[in-house]
Amino acid sequence: MYKEIQKYCSDRNVSLVAVSKTKPIEDIQNLYDQGQRIFGENKVQEMEEKYYKLPKDISWHIIGHLQKNKVKYIASFVGMIHSVDSLELLQIIDKEAKKHNRIIPVLLQFHISKEDTKFGLQLSEAYGIMDDVSINPIENINIVGVMGMASFTDNINLIRSEFKLLKDIFTNLKNRYFSTQNSFSEISMGMSGDFKIAIEEGSTMVRVGSAIFGAR
Numbered sequence: 601m602y603k604e605i606q607k608y609c610s611d612r613n614v615s616l617v618a619v620s621k622t623k624p625i626e627d628i629q630n631l632y633d634q635g636q637r638i639f640g641e642n643k644v645q646e647m648e649e650k651y652y653k654l655p656k657d658i659s660w661h662i663i664g665h666l667q668k669n670k671v672k673y674i675a676s677f678v679g680m681i682h683s684v685d686s687l688e689l690l691q692i693i694d695k696e697a698k699k700h701n702r703i704i705p706v707l708l709q710f711h712i713s714k715e716d717t718k719f720g721l722q723l724s725e726a727y728g729i730m731d732d733v734s735i736n737p738i739e740n741i742n743i744v745g746v747m748g749m750a751s752f753t754d755n756i757n758l759i760r761s762e763f764k765l766l767k768d769i770f771t772n773l774k775n776r777y778f779s780t781q782n783s784f785s786e787i788s789m790g791m792s793g794d795f796k797i798a799i800e801e802g803s804t805m806v807r808v809g810s811a812i813f814g815a816r
């Protein structure tokens with residue numbers, strides 16, 4: 601399935617994050633050998649171990665909830681953090697990035713589904729973060745876009761409406777805070793079951809695991 605999904609995304613100018621959580625080194629190396637360079641993980645320790653064992657030109661993306669006390673373990677190498685959901689987390693990432701003289705690209709994660717188990721901001725909370733950041737600049741972070749997860753359901757209309765909501769949030773933030781910053785350009789949405797709908801609704805980055813690697 602990898603080749604098809606890879607072509608589907610590249611034909612549409614969408615970045616493909618291959619979600620390799622729980623999968624062994626060999627599976628990742630195999631995809632790497634076919635050209636894949638962006639991998640997504642949701643656990644810091646697992647990502648660290650894989651980082652040390654695999655080629656250094658892989659871009660490792662954290663896609664799951666990130667605890668503040670774990671940022672220090674990945675700040676030297678993480679390629680992107682998709683799951684920023686508080687000002688405190690943003691400030692810690694900034695501090696740790698500074699220690700390594702890096703600028704870490706991050707996405708603000710939004711709660712777009714009706715499910716209450718999922719992490720993420722409301723738009724008003726993002727305003728709070730952005731208003732603070734405008735006064736107290738964070739220099740070692742680049743906020744490059746937004747991320748969200750749709751409901752886990754067969755209801756395509758519901759999924760589509762949630763993706764539309766994330767696109768609206770992106771546009772709103774872009775106009776309000778980033779109108780002069782071209783780097784604010786990413787909408788990370790779409791997983792194995794819904795990435796085609798997500799792309800139709802404006803996704804620029806899909807996070808696909810089981811459709812590439814098989815069931816976990």
Ligand SMILES: *Cc1c(COP(=O)(O)O)cnc(C)c1O
Binds near residue numbers: 621664749791811
């Ligand atoms: C696991 C995970 C994915 C990938 O899920 P699949 O259904 O296996 O494609 C995408 N995004 C996040 C945040 C995840 O935790």
